[in-house]
Structures are given as C-alpha cells and as structure tokens.
Amino acid sequence: MYELYTINKSQIAYTLAIIVILVIFQFVLKKAANRVGKRSEIHISRTRLMFKYINILVVLIAVFMLAFAWGVGLKDLSLIFSSVFAVIGVALFAIWSIxxxxxxxxxxxxxxxxxxxxxxxxxxxxxxxxxxxxDIKAFHLHIITDDGELVTYPNNLILQKAVSLIQKDVYLDEGKDSL
Structure with missing residues (x-):
C-alpha cells in the first residue's frame, strides 16, 4: 500500500486538490443560483433543477481534470472526448427539440x-x-386553464410567442378570498 502511495504521490495530491477546488466551485455556483432564485422569487423546484445542471457540469469537468491528472495524454483525452461528443452530437441532433x-x-x-x-x-x-x-419544468410549463384543463406548453415555444400577464399570484389571491 505504501508503495502505491509513493509511486502515485503527485497524482493523489492533484486528485485531492481537484476535488477540493471542484467542491468549492460547485458550492459557489449553487449559492449563486440560489441567490438568483431568491432575488427573482423563483420557485424552489426550478432552483433545484439548476442544481442538477450544476452537478452535471461539475462531474464533466472532474472527469476531464482527473483523467489529465492521472497521466492520460492530451491527444488521448481529445480523442476520447471528440468521439464521445460526436456520438452525443448525433444523438442530440436526432432529438434536438429536447x-x-x-x-x-x-x-x-x-x-x-x-x-x-x-x-x-x-x-x-x-x-x-x-x-x-x-409549474415550470425542464421541458415545459404546466398551465391550468379556467376550465380546469392541464396544458403542457414547451419551453422553446414560450420564448417564441408573446405572453401577457393577466393577473399576478392567482393562488395567493384565492387564499385571501377564503380567509
């Protein structure tokens, strides 16, 4: 065990440093997203969705940096990532709307x-x-019509259409009437 440690001492040190730096980076990003969510009065479920995106970003960065720290050459790493991104690109092109x-x-x-x-x-x-x-999900909005019908409206279309505010905080206003 000691032999393994002495042989890979610098890689272990780099690994620990990378983990510490990425944990701090993730913490800062989550704090920023939480601050934006609170300041803009964004529902907590949407903030949690941003936390998932932040986790994915940090994991991708960690994989890249740890592979580089453990001696995978830049040529090998670029070959692996270009192959993975080519496959992902083809898959995403097939499902571009998602x-x-x-x-x-x-x-x-x-x-x-x-x-x-x-x-x-x-x-x-x-x-x-x-x-x-x-509700506002990752892929669509849930809208309840006056008839009680649930309409799911894609996020990409909501950015393309004109939207008017008819009444702010309907749920809060309904609660005031019942008091």
Whole structure:
C-alpha cells in the first residue's frame, strides 16, 4: 500500500486538490443560483433543477481534470472526448427539440418574468391559451386553464410567442378570498 502511495504521490495530491477546488466551485455556483432564485422569487423546484445542471457540469469537468491528472495524454483525452461528443452530437441532433427545451428551461430560469401562480395569456395564432402557471419544468410549463384543463406548453415555444400577464399570484389571491 505504501508503495502505491509513493509511486502515485503527485497524482493523489492533484486528485485531492481537484476535488477540493471542484467542491468549492460547485458550492459557489449553487449559492449563486440560489441567490438568483431568491432575488427573482423563483420557485424552489426550478432552483433545484439548476442544481442538477450544476452537478452535471461539475462531474464533466472532474472527469476531464482527473483523467489529465492521472497521466492520460492530451491527444488521448481529445480523442476520447471528440468521439464521445460526436456520438452525443448525433444523438442530440436526432432529438434536438429536447435539447432546445432544456436550453430554454435554463433561459426561463434566469429571465422569465412570470412566476408560478401567475395567470397568463399565450398569444398563439392557432390556439391562444389563458391559464395559471402551475409549474415550470425542464421541458415545459404546466398551465391550468379556467376550465380546469392541464396544458403542457414547451419551453422553446414560450420564448417564441408573446405572453401577457393577466393577473399576478392567482393562488395567493384565492387564499385571501377564503380567509
């Protein structure tokens, strides 16, 4: 065991340093996302979704840095990552709408002016939608219409259509009436 340690002392030190740095990086990113979520009054479920994206980012960075620390050459590493990204690229091209909805979900987290509980109108030429935002997921919005119908509306389309705010915090207003 001691032999293993002495042979790989520098790699073990790099590994520990990388882990510490990435844990701090992850903590800072999560704090920033949490601060943005609180300041913008974003629902906690959307903030948790951003935490998942941050975890994925940190894991990808960790894999790259740890492979480099343990002696995988830059040529080998670039070959592996280019092959993986080529396969992922082909797969994502086949399902580009899912990727666009995830990207739109991230954009909505930071810049969507409407919150859960707001009554909105989506100005869609073929089928306008009026309802209350029940939830904002990674791929779509859940909107409850006045008829009680649940409408799932893709995130990428919500960024392309005009949206009007009809009433702010409908759920809170309903609670005031019942008191």
């Amino acid at each position: 990727l666009s909805n995830i990207t739109s979900g991230i954009i909505l987290f930071f810049s969507f002016p409407y919150k859960i509980g707001d009554k909105i109108k989506i100005h869609d030429k073929e089928m306008p939608i009026i309802g209350v935002i029940e």
